[in-house]
Amino acid sequence: MHEVICPKCGKNADKLYNNVCDECFFKTFTLAQIAPVMHITVCPKCDAILERGRWIDGKQIEDTAIETAEKELFIHELAENIELNVEPVKVSPYIYRIKFYISADINGMPVEDEVETEIRIERNACDTCSRISAGYFEGILQLRAAGRKISEEEKKKAGSVIYSNLDRLQKKGDKLAFLSNSLDLKEGSDFYIGSTHATRNVCKAIVSEMGGSFTESPTLFGMKDGKNIYRVTFSMRLPQYRKGDVVNLNGKNIQIKISEKVVKGIDLVTGDRELMTHDEISEAKFLGNERDSVKAVLVAIEDDTAMILDPETYQTITIKKPYFLSGQGGSEIPVLKTEVGIIPLP
Incomplete structure (x- = not known):
């Protein structure tokens, strides 16, 4: 086997590494390095984390501390078959210590090392929380x-x-x-x-x-x-008419049941269902709301007509019998007194 002389120590060597023998090489060799202190910024209100100028939600501070340390961890370029273990320790709400245990092969020789860094948490309101506060x-x-x-x-x-x-x-x-x-x-x-x-x-x-x-x-x-x-x-x-309103549209007295994207109502005489757009219902005449109703005495029901006692004048008024109206003379029913007459309500 051909031997060479190490120019640094003068010993014979089978092979030189960076122009020195393996003993001299490993005396100054460093497998891994990391900065002793690093910082990450966390919003104290929402726990968003600042990464590369952007606020990121939903990440754990410990995970970010480890990622930050890993990004700054330097492992020698000659290292092969690298094994890396990490040990995070929360020292306080504002400090994490991250220790790395590294093993690798360097020029066919196994080498181990361990390095440690301190991650310091800086608190600073994120853009969103700053805007909310302001x-x-x-x-x-x-x-x-x-x-x-x-x-x-x-x-x-x-x-x-x-x-x-x-x-x-x-x-x-x-x-x-x-x-x-x-x-x-x-x-x-x-x-x-x-x-x-x-x-x-x-x-x-x-x-x-x-x-x-x-x-x-x-x-x-x-x-x-x-x-x-x-x-x-x-x-x-919001729509002009709402649930419970009674309107007169095209000669019909209609009670609004739903007033959302479309308007749904019921004809208070026939019981027919009415489906209208807001443009159509805008032409209606407002008569009142069911909350404005008062009690009136039902005098009698005869065939298709009903007789009701006007709650103010006490005169008997005859109207077309609504689809829902039943009962005996003398009972009280809710009505709206409007400019188009007395309107019984269900």
């Missing part, structure tokens, strides 16, 4: 009702639709799908929402579940990165 919003949803005062029940239902849809959008990745503020007003409610996109989606959801329509009105708010930034006001109008 009351940031891009969309204003003005909830009103067409031609009438909005009810408290409608306000609550619309609020439920808004919260559920913002939650859905956030889970799909829209970090600006949050409610910044809301105002309860006599004429309705105003909702201030983080993004225009989320506000538009919420408006569509309200129309789908409660009916109505909305319009958009943008206003220049500022500039960012050379681009105009707009705030958009969404004027939402």
Whole structure:
């Protein structure tokens, strides 16, 4: 076997590694290296983690600490058949110690090493939480009702639709799908929402579940990165008529049963089901709501007619018998007294 002389120690060697014998080579050889201290940034409110300039949701801090250390771990380029074991230790809520145990073959010789780093957690509010804290919003949803005062029940239902849809959008990745503020007003409610996109989606959801329509009105708010930034006001109008309303349309007295994307009602005389669009029902004349009903005495029912005692004048009024009306003279029934006459209600 041909031998060579190590130029560093003068000993004979079978082979030189980086121009020295294996003994000299391994005296200065380092299998692995890592920085003693590293940092990661975590939002204290939502636990989002900042990675490469982007806030990432849903990751565990310990997993991120290990990944951060692994990315910075240097293993010598000559290493082969590498085996790596990691041991994370949570020292405090703000410090992790990550220890690596490494084994590999270097020039056919087994080598082992261990290195350790400290991961320090820095707390800093993410963009979304900063905006929420600052009351940031891009969309204003003005909830009103067409031609009438909005009810408290409608306000609550619309609020439920808004919260559920913002939650859905956030889970799909829209970090600006949050409610910044809301105002309860006599004429309705105003909702201030983080993004225009989320506000538009919420408006569509309200129309789908409660009916109505909305319009958009943008206003220049500022500039960012050379681009105009707009705030958009969404004027939402719930349907003119709601459940329980009684209207007169084409000579028919109709009680509204459902007023959402379409309007469903019932003819209070024949019992026929009525299906109408909001454009069609907009031509109707409002007569009252079932909550405005009063009690009146049913005098008698004869064939297709009914006689009712006017609750104000006490005069007997004869009307066409409604499909639902039954009973004996002297009983009380709910009625609406309107400009088209007395209307019994189911």
